[in-house]
Amino acid sequence: MCAASHTYQFPRPAIAVDCVVFGYSPEGLHVLLLKRGVEPFAGKWVLPGGFLHQGESGDEALKRLLLEKAGIQKIWAEQLYTFTNPARDPREQIISIAYFALVKSMDIEPVAGRDTVEAQWKLVQSRIALGFDHAEILQTALDRLAAKLRWQPVGFELLPPKFTLSELQHLYETILRKSIDKRNFRKKILAMNLLDACDEQVTAGSGRPAQLYRFNAKKYKELSRQGFHFEL
Template identity: 40%
Template structure:
């Protein structure tokens, strides 16, 4: 049985992004302890003395959603003197990208304390969580332009239209479909699965997956993207 100590002045907070119904959303939980009991807030946690810092958000994600090997990026350190009312606590913010179909919340009665909220409908948050959330969204928007990390928000197999809708949701602007496809074709990091969508009431779209190998080769060669 694990018996390690928590470091009580250092925490992490996580902005967990998902993509559903064509919208970019984030996962919030209702606080069940004081201070700020009852408010929706970012999932967070403290660091064990015998635990690497980067392990903490991964552990928290696993506890909350059951998901392992989640895509995680650091947002930054937040350390204003009075950010946490009880005592001096410095927190490290992270964002995670998950495929929300891997983690559909029960809409039943018991799940009231965990909610997906569209990023433009986020309510008032406790402590400096609004600042952390805003910083995470800004970083995501920057990162997604220069690295193909958006795939982490989609299922294994996806259509080009889904991918475009995702980019439009994150960057909050319309993208020309023909140019988008041309750019993707040129970069060549999509693997054509030679499969079609099923059970759709219109022309079925082709399915693709992300070609990670190809992407890593390009990065080594110093290739740079810009969506």
């Protein structure tokens, strides 16, 4: 008996992997978008993505695609949701396993690829119209990011390794869309003992120089195993 005799022998939808890549700067939260050079949606902005190859896991495909499309190598990413609406691609049914990713720096040079004429970081708040169902995917990612930020130390993935408390607070305020009391924020985050003060200070133009901190991932893992859970 053939080993594959019980698998599904009818036409199969194609499988895409798309990724919402977030980047942060003092201006606000950004998404990496590509301008399509080919139909459908030629000239429209879309999320970076591509097809899942056979023998590849979703995570592997994601890694390959981010490297191909944006030259991004090391990155925090996790699966977001799988979009299966048969009408989401006008050509034929293509299901999309969507991921979302956080980069520490927007310095990466997004390179336009084969089907892409341009790549740019766009402010989330600019609400650019997107091709396919990518607006829905982006919204799902935004909701997830805000929820995740509250319960898991993912904010640090959007900042350089060393950052000031003001930068961190501003990031939280931006993503959670609310202002936070400076003293309470500092008290709470420092009380967790997950930030190590560096031997450095940084001065940002004017004003008193700020202490730089570094997130201690090791300590976080240790505490997590002991039942601690992050909350902000």
